[in-house]
Amino acid sequence: MTQPINTWFVEHLGDCDIHSIWLNDHRPEHMPCLEIRRLDWAHAACEARRLGMRLVALWGAEAGCHDRDAHAMYAYMAFAHPEHRHTLLRTPLAAENPELPSISGHYIAACRMERHMQDMFGIHITDIPDPRPWIKHEHWPREAYPLRVDFDARPPLLAEAHGDYDYVRSGSEGVYEIPVGPVHAGIIEPGHFRFLAVGEHILNMEERLGYVHKGIERAMQSKSAEEGLKVASRISGDSTVAHAWAFAQACEYAGQIDVPRRASFIRAILCERERIANHIGDIGAVCNDAAFAFMLHQMHRLREDMARLHLELFGHRLLMNTLIPGGVLVDLGERAIGLLREQTLAIANEVEHLRAIYADHPSIQGRVIGSGMVPVEDAQDIGLLGYVGRASGHYPDERIEEAYAPYDELEVNVPQGKLGDVATRVWVRFEEIAESSRLISELLEKMPEGPIVANWLPPEPGVSGFAAIEGWRGEIAAWVRFGEGGQIDRCFVRDPSVINWLGLELAVREVPVPDFPLNNKSFNCSYSGNDL
Template sequence: MTERDPSVLDPFDRLNGRIVAEHRPWPRIDVQADVWTEAADRLSHGILNLLGLWGESQAVHMAVADASDPNRILVLSLTCPEGRYPSVGRVHPPAIHLERAVADLFALVPVGLPDTRPWLDHGKWGVHAPLAAQRNDARPAEEYGFLPVEGENIHQLPVGPVHAGIIEPGHFRISADGETVVRIEERLGYTHKGIESLLQGADLERAARLACRCSGDSTVAYGLAFARAVEAALGWMPPIRAAWLRALMAELERLANHLGDVGAICNDGGFAIMLAHCSVLREQVLREAVACFGHRLMMDRIVPGGVAADIDPAGAARIAALMADIRRRFQRLVELYNTTASLQDRTVGTGILQPALAAQFAAGGFVGRASGRRCDARRWPGYAPYDELEFEIPVLEEGDVNARLWIRVREVEQSIRLIEQILAKLPDGPIRTENSSSLASAASEGMAIVEGFRGDILAWVRIDATGRIERCHLRDPSWFQWPLLEAAIEGNIVADFPICNKSFNCSYSGHDL
């Protein structure tokens, strides 16, 4: 990534177009190809960060943020009457997978894209470009062409797509020289569910349920992102108590996932006792979630307009007691990790993600924060009730497996702290409001960015005048993290692939929407 061009005083300067009035809370503008190309150039120079790139019939959209002020966000839209548009991935690699997915789903061609292989389409759908204005014949299934690696002693190791246990499918092609990884390339798309197609025409209730099922370990985060996007589009304000209950569920979800990840990383390092103890703590969080909210994963509990389940004083008291217990027991596990030299030998200096690369991809969550990025959607751009809560954002520079584990450790501590604050300050009042009166007015659009346990989740919706979803795009943080996993593993030994992979813990399902 090159340094910011000093001649550009404002990253949004000269990014002009027709403002779409019905888009909230950030502006969306219809632009010409030259403005689209200028935005791509600013992405390549680190002036802007890419938040998302998605398509629809005859148009592409791109959400960007000011790299120095992530509260400033802009959505650019480019009409593609001939089914072609200037590639962003040509100059900004984080867009490559996104543009390949747009080509698969909408048959929109990114002109100049250096990698035009299909990404989500494995030739198994029975139709090519299923969301295009005019559907095309099915693409014939053919062998996927992995990138070549040259060298006298290079050999290849295929991993997946079927893995042990209940891990979702994904294929990894490892090219190695002896035990040293020269290149690893991923192929995903095996769990493509057609979520964006299913969302089209759905009413808000069904759409919210679909959104919650994008990635099962982030059902609260996805439900919150979708609900906030809908509420932004409709000018719909949920009750104050609902906002606090949403945060409570989000932190319980974050806590459960981080506890599970800490144990799983240590297990891949040959230290199974950590997995056993962390799994017990995670299970206790999930059991309290079902006791208080009626579902272990709190699925379908966040809905547009509020939440579908409340918590009683007894439940709040049990969660508070559990937080005190987890704080005490987890600290002992952290001390055990920190004093086990054989485990440290597997994590320290392994799978290093350089800060410059993390910055280029605007990597969120523990992946970005372990490589020097001070990012957290709860603060930037921020949303209620986190503006009334005290918490720290841990950041490290080392970028290795150890750093990603320590970020999780610190986030466990912060989530416990946040849950205790939420329970102490939880306001009274209703938990849901209806907004049916505004649904019949006109088409409207909304966007939201929320912090899941992996990082920032983006949701963009267009709602028609009847209150149904006309178009919805959901972007998982894994879109920007999977390519970084490839870079982090290069130069490590083959045996360290599992622990590197687990330290990233990217979502297959959240990627393959």
């Protein structure tokens, strides 16, 4: 096998006496997957942290039919470095009573991913700082592990009651609990927030999610790449393009399919449009939570204009079913290019005008400046992603670090905030709207001629692919392994919200209770993206 480009981390592992084996059934080669011993698991994570690598994801997967031991189980972790791209590590686990040491001492964000592995696979994580169930709620049977191959999803689960979730509590006089949700007053997804407060000031906020768990990873099994892509685009409805792109690229890497340049340009245009539309909507919502309703109405008007043009040109307001394995489904003619160019420029100009109005109103500025601060050190420790990370001095961006097509031909300017408050998170959104508008104009100007789809050929059984795409919330990671007949054998997806939810808990400490909605919307983490 030709040695992949990314050998930097591998050389360091060797220097630390961590034995690793190249896996030749994983793609792409510049993001290799290495098999290490279970006893080296925590040591490898420690070394990755020492080298300044960022934790991308942890997940589990049972062996496929191609493996020598079809009953084996594997644990995976993926890391990224701004100069050396991604590396995946895999370790085999015993089929009976699988066990793995926690790496939460090195990476804070690992804890909830480890809890997910315990819930879904029954992998026992030793020394985990928080062993409570995460996705599985109290009524789930204890021995039901939905992602194991022997789990029968057809009969209804017999509910069991195991008592209440063990929320963090305080015995101090004057500290009281405020339960909020999981059902909310607005038309939003369910999630529970438990506050500890003194007067109006929040001492601690704890999230309880998992109410919209959909079994996405299980639903992907036995589907074709085309069918799986439709599921992926519905993981989180406001990130349709980004999730579809990450999944499609993982499949294309596995199948070693070269996507036509024109198709990659169209994908980027769609993804940047998705970024603009969501930032516009969220800026309006943040202002509305601070009683500045004017901005809400103006921003919703602009977002509606975008949705109507999406419906006209691509057949769907949220751009669903626009990507397919190997390319895109809809081409852009001269008229479509002209309409997109004209609207993108008009919206960018109007957003800048609204930005000046927003900045000139003390009533909104007094609510957002200094509220919900996440310091730079904490943002880097957690690994906050997207606009949330960029507001707090953490700037990973896959469009630059991975430089996948067509961003390998473009210069992407990433806003670099440091104050980490609501005001800075809104500032980053305004900056990203302007930058995405510029990128769309450049993409439309440089649009190459040629086909919009390559012939899709499923890879051999046992081959896996991994991809990371910069969605509007931040990095989306997808891993796909194929089985017999070109069907999906195993799949894993990590939405940026899985990490960013941790930042919200930290941000609202010492914030007045009435300012929680303001902070929550400034993060706007996806419930659905977390509850796969």
